[in-house]
Amino acid sequence: MSKPPLETDQPANAATQDSATRRRRDRDVRESEILEAAFSEFAAHGYAATRMEDVARRAGVAKGLPNFYFASKDALFKAVLRRLILPDWSALEARFGQSDRTTADLLREFVALIYERLVDNPRAHQLLRLLIAEGPRMPELTEFYYAEFIERAIALLGSLLGRGVERGEIRPGPYARYPQVIMAPALMAVLWNLLFATEHPLDCAGFLEAHLDLVLNGLAVP
Amino acid sequence: MSKPPLETDQPANAATQDSATRRRRDRDVRESEILEAAFSEFAAHGYAATRMEDVARRAGVAKGLPNFYFASKDALFKAVLRRLILPDWSALEARFGQSDRTTADLLREFVALIYERLVDNPRAHQLLRLLIAEGPRMPELTEFYYAEFIERAIALLGSLLGRGVERGEIRPGPYARYPQVIMAPALMAVLWNLLFATEHPLDCAGFLEAHLDLVLNGLAVP
């Protein structure tokens, strides 16, 4: 979503484009393929254990090409993380910003969406692994994700909860200062998948149910 | 043995040990120092980016010594994780196994203890980072921690909750199948510390309060 596939919308025009444009487009495609391959490798092995040659092989290009598109392994890594912004957050903000639905309804849908986009999304798991593993290496990227994602999520959640309190639909409480506590089980599910998926798979649907049950009861007006 | 115990004045202390014993003890001390240093380095940089020489330097020994104590970098890494079993879990099991206190009381103490031992414990953060980062490299270690820690924690929590339901102190619900959902905020706090501690420190006490508030209300009999 962060990269709308504009080019592929005009299939019939390709032949009419001048070669410079086509070349540019090829370039972008190659770059994407390399980034995609790099993400897979970095996610699988971590930064240091990833070999540029493996990235190239996975991308189906010659060994030296990634260094041609990206100045260095480090630059490639940063580009990978920068391109990997998760599902468009602003859409969520719009969707949940204003509504007449009950707070419980909104929360239900919000949590369900998070599960769909994060818990059930292997790419999100790998991104989290990369952030945790390589975070100390590159604080600016941690910060980037914080600003882009965490902060906005907390703000959105906070406003949603605040509205609920105002409307008398949920009880006030200390969670208001830490709205993220509401989403904690989702994070747990992601981590569970990351660590134990193969040996002890988690029934995400059931877990989501328990999550919502706990949270909605926990917030309910006594 | 090769050295007569001339200093037999202080029966119960080190001076009475013969040189073989002393040497053995020194060996163990050195081994621990190396493991400690290795843990710091691995936690800070991850497995692949850690250099044996840095481990040695941090332990204050010569470059080759870690390889004298541990056959290889890999063996050192595994030894590090194996030695790092977290605070004694069986003590917890004993403490919360049987009691007359109310379920709310028990939960409050249990959660508080987890915060003390995990959330406020940098070593636990780093261990989690290592498990997440290097888990795919060594599934047997992930499994080891699952069996040693996760499984037992879930069992303990499950029995605690089950008792509460039986005693009519908390309501039944789907959380019973996923008792870990109760601890999710603690995990979130650990991860928060791991990722954002420097730029956006978390008030753990406040967060713990929100955690307990949510959970106790969420479990309360309506």
Place this chain on the structure above:
Amino acid sequence: MSKPPLETDQPANAATQDSATRRRRDRDVRESEILEAAFSEFAAHGYAATRMEDVARRAGVAKGLPNFYFASKDALFKAVLRRLILPDWSALEARFGQSDRTTADLLREFVALIYERLVDNPRAHQLLRLLIAEGPRMPELTEFYYAEFIERAIALLGSLLGRGVERGEIRPGPYARYPQVIMAPALMAVLWNLLFATEHPLDCAGFLEAHLDLVLNGLAVP
């Protein structure tokens, strides 16, 4: 292909090859150069005392290149010995297989040829040194040379001697079971060169004469 063949004047030579072919050929040349350098180093210092870096330096390439062409020092060593099959033996077999000349004549020429190819050939000395020094390390290579060289030499010599007996040109005797005894002085000459060449050089021509004198008289019909 990437480069237009500007020098099309000499149809049959390198200039007409496309770059892929040229590159392949360069690769082969480099490989040979590395093998040649490796042989020199191994022969001079033995396997263990040879440093890969010295092989590279002698080949005039960077330190890492030998490991690019050969997976390991061991693989390089084996490749060296495998490439070093001595002068074509089948040619000898053909030459001495059938003939009307007297056995004495044939033996004279055969022995002379062996001196030319082995005794006077420093490369053969070094190969022998390597086989003796590293044979226990790699029995399959000893076996390879046995089958490729020793066995065939003995067979050829045996048939030559057998024919001589049949034709009544030489006397029968226990040497028939050990034809190699006939060539023993040549081996002695090789070893002499290997060990004492610098301080006590051997007059190979004179030694050859003594060799033939002894053998031809030793085989002569009384």
Place this chain on the structure above:
Amino acid sequence: MSKPPLETDQPANAATQDSATRRRRDRDVRESEILEAAFSEFAAHGYAATRMEDVARRAGVAKGLPNFYFASKDALFKAVLRRLILPDWSALEARFGQSDRTTADLLREFVALIYERLVDNPRAHQLLRLLIAEGPRMPELTEFYYAEFIERAIALLGSLLGRGVERGEIRPGPYARYPQVIMAPALMAVLWNLLFATEHPLDCAGFLEAHLDLVLNGLAVP
């Protein structure tokens, strides 16, 4: 033989020897054990591939002890070769120096003795391997063995042959300038054992027979 076991001749006196003498003798025993172990290791793996620790282990002493008795690995190696003078050559010189027996008789016995002492003696094989493998490393040792053994053998053989010619028992010939040619088959047998003993064992007795047959016929007066 190079080291007469004088000490073990007086078993009953050991207790009466003063401790300094006993210590000295222990020292010598230890040194011999280390040399023996070193010889085995060097012969098996060559100089460079031999580890001091393995020498110590084989000698049954602590890792550091060989370095205590011998200044360095190199010094140990040289000491090993220096101690390994083969069976007493002067005895042979005495035995074959003057005699009334026929030259054929003398040669037969001489060759047989050489087989007994060299061809059938694994220690001699290994010594040869070491000389060939490490000769270039230490020319002075090659020279030492040349003077101690080869030169004297050639001289002895030469005088034996000369006497035979004088007495009309053998024909004159160019072999007189290279008496070693007479012993070449024995050398071949040693090398054969060194290289092919395991896969293609040599019947030394039969080979000796062929050797003598060839040589005695080759030298016989026509």
Place this chain on the structure above:
DNA sequence: TATGAATGAGGTTTCATTCAT
């Protein structure tokens, strides 16, 4: 005198990066 832990130089190997083609 003997031990074996400790040292650190030096070897093999890996791999990010460069560059001629």
Place this chain on the structure above:
DNA sequence: AATGAATGAAACCTCATTCAT
């Protein structure tokens, strides 16, 4: 723009040697 051989720094590991005990 793309290829892949070539480079060389740097990592892991070995092991001869030292030295406190």
